[in-house]
Amino acid sequence: MKALAWLKEISGEKAAAAGVFAALVFIPVFIFSGRLAAREISRYYALAWSLFAAGTAFAISCTGRVSFYRRLFFSVSALAFLFHFKLGLVNNIFWPASFKAAPFCHIAMAPYFLGYLYQQYLAFMSGGWKLWGPLTLGAAWLFVTLAIGRGWCSWACFYGGIDDGLSAVARRPLIKFGGWVFKLRDLPAALLVFLLLASLAYMLPVYCLWLCPFKLTEGFMDGETSVRRVQYALMLFALAALVIGPLLTKKRIFCSFLCPFAAWQAFWGRLNPFRITADQGKCTGCMNCARSCPMTAIKDGPGGKAAITAYCNLCGQCLGACPQGGISYTVFGAAFPEAGGILGRLFSAGYLFVFSALTLGAVFSSLWAPAAIRDAVKLILR
Amino acid sequence: MPALFSEGFLLGLSTGFYCLASCLPLLAPYMMAEGRVAWKFNFFIFLEFTGGRFAAYMLFALLATLAGKAGNFALPHWALPGGMLACGLLMTALAAFRVSGFSICLLKQNLDPFFRRLPMALGFVTGISICPPFAAGFLRLMELADVLKGFAYFGGFFSATSLFISPVLLGTPWIGQKANEIGRLTLLLAGIWYVVLGLQGLL
Numbered sequence: 076m077k078a079l080a081w082l083k084e085i086s087g088e089k090a091a092a093a094g095v096f097a098a099l100v101f102i103p104v105f106i107f108s109g110r111l112a113a114r115e116i117s118r119y120y121a122l123a124w125s126l127f128a129a130g131t132a133f134a135i136s137c138t139g140r141v142s143f144y145r146r147l148f149f150s151v152s153a154l155a156f157l158f159h160f161k162l163g164l165v166n167n168i169f170w171p172a173s174f175k176a177a178p179f180c181h182i183a184m185a186p187y188f189l190g191y192l193y194q195q196y197l198a199f200m201s202g203g204w205k206l207w208g209p210l211t212l213g214a215a216w217l218f219v220t221l222a223i224g225r226g227w228c229s230w231a232c233f234y235g236g237i238d239d240g241l242s243a244v245a246r247r248p249l250i251k252f253g254g255w256v257f258k259l260r261d262l263p264a265a266l267l268v269f270l271l272l273a274s275l276a277y278m279l280p281v282y283c284l285w286l287c288p289f290k291l292t293e294g295f296m297d298g299e300t301s302v303r304r305v306q307y308a309l310m311l312f313a314l315a316a317l318v319i320g321p322l323l324t325k326k327r328i329f330c331s332f333l334c335p336f337a338a339w340q341a342f343w344g345r346l347n348p349f350r351i352t353a354d355q356g357k358c359t360g361c362m363n364c365a366r367s368c369p370m371t372a373i374k375d376g377p378g379g380k381a382a383i384t385a386y387c388n389l390c391g392q393c394l395g396a397c398p399q400g401g402i403s404y405t406v407f408g409a410a411f412p413e414a415g416g417i418l419g420r421l422f423s424a425g426y427l428f429v430f431s432a433l434t435l436g437a438v439f440s441s442l443w444a445p446a447a448i449r450d451a452v453k454l455i456l457r
Numbered sequence: 458m459p460a461l462f463s464e465g466f467l468l469g470l471s472t473g474f475y476c477l478a479s480c481l482p483l484l485a486p487y488m489m490a491e492g493r494v495a496w497k498f499n500f501f502i503f504l505e506f507t508g509g510r511f512a513a514y515m516l517f518a519l520l521a522t523l524a525g526k527a528g529n530f531a532l533p534h535w536a537l538p539g540g541m542l543a544c545g546l547l548m549t550a551l552a553a554f555r556v557s558g559f560s561i562c563l564l565k566q567n568l569d570p571f572f573r574r575l576p577m578a579l580g581f582v583t584g585i586s587i588c589p590p591f592a593a594g595f596l597r598l599m600e601l602a603d604v605l606k607g608f609a610y611f612g613g614f615f616s617a618t619s620l621f622i623s624p625v626l627l628g629t630p631w632i633g634q635k636a637n638e639i640g641r642l643t644l645l646l647a648g649i650w651y652v653v654l655g656l657q658g659l660l
Contacts, residue, residue: 193474259642261635261638261639261642262642264639264642265486265639265640265641265642265643265645265646266643266646268485268486268489268639268640268643269482269486269643269646269647269650272481272482272485272486272647273482273647273650275478275481276478276479276481276482277478301657302657305653
């Protein structure tokens with residue numbers, strides 16, 4: 076009944092605009108995910124995933140609640156990754172060729188960049204130059220950075236989806252952060268610099284060996300007992316930051332304080348034109364936006380007004396938190412002039428960004444999400 | 458003597474990248490933490506750091522030749538982890554006491570900047586953290602067993618490896634307050650890493 080009432084509330088023009096927007100997302104996602112998924116499985120699974128992405132676009136457009144539906148999509152994508160990839164590794168544990176199927180982890184890419192420049196060292200084996208080769212990886216990263224920049228961390232990353240989803244579970248934070256937390260906000264950048272240098276010095280994937288929570292289930296452990304214990308301790312710490320931290324604090328602890336790729340993307344994300352901007356004229360200094368920000372990326376700025384830092388990854392959570400409606404998506408800080416009509420509604424910085432981010436996130440997650448749907452169907456029908 | 462200087466210089470040239478890889482996790486975060494926009498200021502820090510390294514190398518040249526004269530041709534097993542531990546402890550202390558926000562720290566008081574920065578001490582502990590090329594030179598000095606020849610040999614080695622390290626200065630004119638904060642945290646992480654490696658070797 077609630078759903079019916081909600082549908083009645085939607086005006087004709089709003090629904091039409093949402094339909095157009097959903098179609099604009101659906102078409103590229105289905106084309107690309109169909110091609111990716113059809114290598115191994117039926118296109119119907121890709122169709123299901125594309126419809127889910129289009130449904131997300133429709134809901135965002137109808138309700139204006141960007142972060143709520145983004146989080147739903149983002150968390151489902153991350154769960155699909157865990158379900159398909161990690162279970163797949165367990166099933167293929169005695170099959171060496173399964174290495175070929177390992178996707179190149181974007182978090183592993185940034186800390187080993189110097190090692191790659193010096194000795195063409197990559198943390199993961201490649202199935203060939205086209206699939207996860209350095210050239211294709213570099214080109215893909217550049218495309219992602221130009222298209223959505225820091226938005227990667229809130230729309231496409233499979234680590235982020237876990238962190239973000241769990242940060243929304245608790246109603247209220249059990250542990251609240253004070254201003255002191257900003258003293259540690261540069262920790263991912265420091266970790267990135269350290270990992271770049273240590274990985275170069277030792278020619279080892281230092282992050283994968285010591286801090287990746289996903290490596291707990293893999294064969295990266297050292298042969299020496301004492302070293303292995305330290306590895307387990309650090310990886311469990313990272314896992315706690317990924318799972319328990321968000322539940323207790325309602326903040327994305329792993330992404331905010333431990334992820335080197337978040338720092339890498341925060342630096343290079345300046346190349347991307349999309350921003351979240353706080354209108355200083357409307358800001359009353361209530362700091363609701365800072366409290367709602369799961370990335371601890373908004374701080375008390377000059378004059379007691381909200382200051383959005385470079386660590387913002389455009390999740391949109393603060394848009395609804397501002398009582399004055401003073402926070403919005405912009406292009407280099409400027410909003411587009413308002414236009415009427417169905418297409419005019421869609422011509423805004425916000426819609427352009429959501430289209431880019433949602434489409435890119437959905438296409439990227441086509442590497443595992445349609446296969447995860449197939450796994451789930453097989454599991455149910457077994 | 459010039460022949461020995463050249464020999465040390467060539468050893469440094471051929472293995473310089475390994476020296477750079479060993480020194481970078483110390484020097485780069487340190488320059489980030491302490492550097493300023495003024496290139497001249499950073500160059501002075503670098504000179505102090507290099508001076509500390511030079512002192513350590515000359516000390517080792519002396520020790521190696523004395524060991525060689527005494528007929529002892531092996532490095533003590535604790536030398537490498539001990540050097541790493543000393544290095545890590547100094548880095549951790551420098552970083553922990555300088556990270557802003559730690560109100561309990563003692564070194565945040567109005568001390569002379571020289572005592573807070575200690576680049577020469579960091580250079581010295583870097584010098585005593587023996588890396589494989591350094592160990593190769595050390596063994597050659599034990600064989601030579603002559604103090605002056607040892608100084609010439611390690612002088613050459615020091616000059617060549619310094620060439621590899623000096624490009625670190627190039628990036629420093631862009632260092633701002635943000636980079637200082639990131640550098641301090643990096644120095645802390647790298648210090649803890651060296652402490653763990655040192656303790657692992659000793660225990």
